[in-house]
Amino acid sequence: MSMKKTFEEINGKISKGNAVVVTAEELLDIVDDRGINDAVKYVDVVTTATFGPMCSSGAFLNFGHSDPPIRMEKVELNNVNAYGGLAAVDSYLGATEASRDRGIEYGGAHVICDLIDGKKVHLKAHSHGTDCYPRLEIDTYITKDSINEAYLFNPRNCYQNYSAATNTSSKTLYTYMGVLQPDMANVNYSTSGELSPLLKDPFLRTIGIGTKIFLAGAQGFISWQGTQFASGKPRGENGIPLSPACTLAVIGDLKQMDTEYIKPAVFENYGTSMFVGIGIPIPVLDAELLYNLSVRNKDIYTNIVDYSVPSLNRPVMAKCSYEELRSGYVNIEGRKIKTSPLSSLYKARKIALELKNWVAEQGFTLQPPIAAFPKAAGLNSLK
């Protein structure tokens, strides 16, 4: 009978400092040496990670009340518009919001990272005024230490198996998947592949609401299913969805974060975005989970879609494995096409190792999901 472990047992070992913790890449060698069943007994936690552009990100901020108080309606931070329809001094700043004076070269993501770095940020707010909030405007400077709560809340991160992109048209396309040269001259992809959290636990057995994660250098949590969550997509034999599927909404204390692991980004002629570093520790509960954890790039497939077609469902030009994408070239219709990543494997490895240290050496225990995500969710489109 194959071994089964529980979160409680594994957390017990973590608390005593004798849990065996490896990264998802390190696990592959262990499985080669020992086989699945022996590896289940030996390994307790596998760390996974990713560092890539995640546009659906932003921060909730509470500025504190001024004297006299203001109910902020129009809010700007370093000339970037933030949402003011949240009571008096709560605001949401989206990563992709461009600034009034510098356009996409400085946006919400830049403000968020400036706050994380402890820089002063110019706050301007206006109000029509009310009897109980009489102030009409405020023009001041804030830092992450001068304000109350500041937490990153990203509605859609960690996309499970995002498609690769190419361009069959005769003109260059500037997209959130980077620059796509004409006539299918290149294919861009964004994944950490066999290190990726939702590719290693594809059914999200151990990942749900409340899961403790590494988020931009701080401890964070999975707060809800991400937007456009589609767990009902068709899957391959190894359980991995064949097209973009599940996503995660994540939350964490901005004041504890580190811009080593979160960066503002500008995609030329497209817009501002933000590279977010996320790490998720996965407990080795049984052989079935270890089988998922040991899937390799050569067995993870994705679609290459044509971004020149201006429709919601873009045509699939080819399917390929992540091993092929990582090789530097894929074959489409008999042509050898160059491939480039957008997601940094270098940074993802750094995060996986850092999280390994948190678990193995610093007593970072794992949180069983407080609630699981839907198993067969589909998507609506806008009519």
Add this chain to the structure above:
Amino acid sequence: MSKPYIVKEKCVHCGACTAVCNEGALYLETKDWTLAFNELLCTQCNTCVRACPLRAINAGSSI
């Protein structure tokens, strides 16, 4: 004439610049997936400068 300059402190080794470098001057090392730059292959088209999402590449000059 000077080649483009990579600001190492800003580069996250995402690889976005390699998508536009048709000369192969910019590439990711296969061992550790860090960005490498072979100046000998660079034709100073400077396309990489705007392709870098981190704005970590400064344009070379024609002077």
